[in-house]
Amino acid sequence: MATTTSAACPIFSLSLLGRFVLTGPDGAVSLPNKKLAGLLAFLACMAPDPQSREKLSTLLWGSYLDAQAKQNLRQALFKLRQILGQDALRSDGELVSLNAMVIACDVSQFEELVQDGSRDALSAAADLYRGRLADDISVGEECWSEWVAGERERLSELALGAMVTLGGHELSEGRAEQALRTGQRANALNNLREDSHRLIMRALSATGRNAEALKYYRDVVALLKRELSTEPDLATRSLAAELRSNHPQNAAPAAGEVAPEASPPPALVMHGERPSLVVLPFSNMSGDPEQDYFADGVTADIITALSRFRALVVIARGTSFALRDKGMTSQQIAQQLGVQYVLSGQIRKAGNRIRVSAELTHSGSEAQVWSDRYDRPLTDIFDLQDDVSSSVAAVVDPAVRSAEIERARRKPPTNLSAYDLYLRALHHLWGGTREDITKAIDLLRQSLSLDEARSPTLAALAWGLVMASPLGAHTSPDATTEALSLARRAVEQDGTDAFAHAVYGFTLFGPAGDNDQGRIHAVEAVRLNPSSAFAWGTLGMIDSMAGDYENAVTCLHRSLVLSPYDSMLHLWMTGLTASCFALGRHEDGIAWARKSVQHNPGNGTGHRMLAANLVAAGRLEEAREITRRRDATQKTTIRDLRAMRFFKQNDALERYLSAQQVAGVAD
Template sequence: MRYLFEDYALDPERRELYRGADVVSVAPQVFDLLDYLIRNRERVVSKDDLINTIWNGRNVSDAALTTRLNVARHAIGDTGEKQRLIKTLPRKGFRFVGTVREAKKPAGGAVSDIPTEQPKPALPLPDKPSIAVLPFETMSGGPEQEYFADGMVEDIITGLSRSKSVFVIARQSTFTYKGKAVDIKEVGRELGVRYVLEGSVRKAANRVRITGQLIDATTGVHLWADRFDSLLEDIFDLQDQMTSNVIGAIAPLLQRAEIERAQRKPTGSLQAYDYYLRALAAFYRRTREETTEALRLTEIANGIDPEFAAAYALGARCYIQRKSFGWWTGTAEEIAETRHLARRAIELDQDDPSVLARAGHALAYVVGEVEEGADLVSRAINLDPNQATARYWMGWIHLCLGEIDPAIEQFQVALRLSPLDPSIFTAHSGMAWAHFMAGRNDEASSWAAATIRRQPNFLAGYRIMMACHAMSGRVEEARKACMLALQLDPTLRISRIKDVVPLRRAEDIERLAQAFRIAGLPE
């Protein structure tokens, strides 16, 4: 028997949750919670019912129960605000209110009335104007010029997201559509936005042309289209024009002063900007060689323009990536260079959210200056609430400070801002660490497994996987994960725990050390 609702199917026999043909990764307790609520959907389920059934009567805090419910909602595209499928009835309990169909499985195990492919469920629209900017088509110069068009789009997204009155999908999610023929209505459904901006870039000699069209994804109606031509040296003015016109088209009553304040050139040198865009393209390829190349290109950009804050911040972010993937040695020189790049970026620009977020994360994660990093990333979020990467990083900083629930909240916000993000493994890994630190080993193991599926060479995923298995008594699996982690980083040692993650709470460090010893990590 399977339970079908919206685009989901819950299979109690296989203990799997499906969205269309895809398996949705959920922790065992979260699956049990969904299963119990759906089976008992005709009544209100009390807190005691859940504790007796899911936790076998053990003492469970309200915060822990709320966290499980929020994770369950997220797994099926629901939220605590909307409560479209799982409703909380104050002082009474909880009830699954979605429409459910029951389907018997034929002998082969498949459900006959579910097609092999189903459209992804529509995310609920935010309460303010929402937009996704798709990758622009490159009209000249061949594939080697794509970095230029991609950089244009990233800057337009940044300009739009600085308006607190607009909900803007992160670049990492919109770029999953690159090179694909798309249905704008389907894009709107998958990303949960009302408007979609698409366009093209043509670059020839010293001139550039940007075209754009804004579409209402709920109706398919074209709201606005325009073409911008200028000399290449005026490219920043073109970006500002497009950003302002888009804002004006989707929300005439919005306060445009926020956008106008954000309209400033990142550098006076087009050549430096070109090297920056090349570095950004190399960084997103996420290999050891390309990350090194990105760092080299940022150095060239800053050699041309020593006051280019964004290039310094991107250089600091390269060190973040090298550390998280195990591509660095952790020498004093590397840490000092990261500190120099981050502090120089902040010194040059204290009002750019991307600069603040990158520099703050580098100071917290690489340098170990967690509190200062937290302040910078928090300020970045205040300036730009739509920046998904800042949300990821704020979640990790909360973990370092031992603040579990705020960390989970930040990861969940990031997942909504960037639901198709290729970097989603960062949030999955963060969720695994959060549940591990809270003693929820089974849930942590599930999130760790999701991390590895998404990014098989992500060192942090194997570290937390071996810790979860060790504390759950699965020693052989823990030792296997430990061997894989050591293959990625042979220098990994228990004595270097604080170098791996700058944890502030002694109990978190001790628990992690205990888990690593069980897994067989050298002292």
């Protein structure tokens, strides 16, 4: 905990460009939850301007009742002062602001560097922009989503402009290679901005690679036609004409002539639909050559684990290892292989512990998409290898998916492919609100109208239809039949897709009532991809509803360990609180239920499970207050809960319904 201070230099440093990282005098500082991090991020971005308490409570607790939202804000501000010190926040009645003398934020530093505009300042700004704003902070409130989306777009545009301007400085000072790399970084952030394409063309020409510059222009023409159904603007066309007139030998070949082969510049290598990734051999930093085998084993296992995620194209082990001793940088390897993402890492041994650090970067921009480290005791070497490789693979897949979703969201809505629509839908599919699930279903139907045979889209739409009713969204009477048909088609299209099997299993088990067959498919999903948090979570939910509560707890814990920042946490936590209720572990059930509704305030079942566990623990007034608050948002009766039949076993169901009656749920 920080002490009160009036020191001139900030005590804390807050990084928001990329992952949320708060650092204090003693190193990294952890915050208890995402909303506390979101509150600090918002105040830091708005500093020094004071913000009204009403605005802050709406931003982060807008779906709560007004009194509860204000109480949550008071508690959050109190907690921040405990962590940062009393001087960190300034409060004048209804207004709150962050004290920049206590905490420094990279966003304000970035904006000051961009405003400076000098070559050195722009270079520092480009290095400071490590990714989109607070990329790992997810808050399920509409006001937060709108604010953070706008800020992410604004800061991304600032970074792009800074990189293009920096590239111009580099060119004017004769550093064409640096200008080319800067243009490629800008282009990786948004490959539809023509000023970055013009920078690359000028840089290629300045290095004497005129044929590549004109070939690049032809690729730009194709890109804009495919993505935007338009032609390059006048400035880009004029630059191409200038290059041809200055270097007539590089003009387009006449009819019948064969153009010389020229490799397209890296930023415009055309990939297939699925994102592609190379895993570089992890480095052994322990100084012990005998640990090389362990580093290689972890790398190989990560490649195998990632290959089970059908949404990724993963470069084979042989190719990855063959490039290890070629003296190439990770970016050069990515360019040669034509992949969009690079996973690299280091392994250190210290005494009886192993530390594995891993980092995922975008190959064009070299921006960090994700990073983490894993400290494990050195016990059974093979178990350790399995544990680390599955843990890394489980979080890399959603990290890539999030980056791809953001790419799709930047595209104009009039030029979306079936895959773009699918990616946009995923953002809403895991949102956990009735509005999100309704939007996801609409986007997935649009995607299937363009490509009706994509297994992931079929499975995603089936999941959306299954989750619509529990989230309070309107569904048609034949939604269950349609979901079952879609999920079955997804498995038939790709029998090795773990996600499709998990969705089919859940659909069979829940809405369709085919319990045994549903669990068979869920078990198959885990077998196909043991690193899939979704597969483990689905199997755990099935066991929680079916009555195998101990196994449910094991599976759901496994899901949480594999993907601790997953947007589906609220659902898996609901399964845990239900299992705890059935097992009589009511205090554990209360704890998991509170985490569930904190992660997704719109999770109705989470609120009902919280009330049931509170009743069972003898805390009746708290249970009735939970019921009153939930009924104010979405009223549910005992008849409704009986029809939902979360518990398939009669004794657990009757205990659950009895607890709901005591908690005040109407008949």
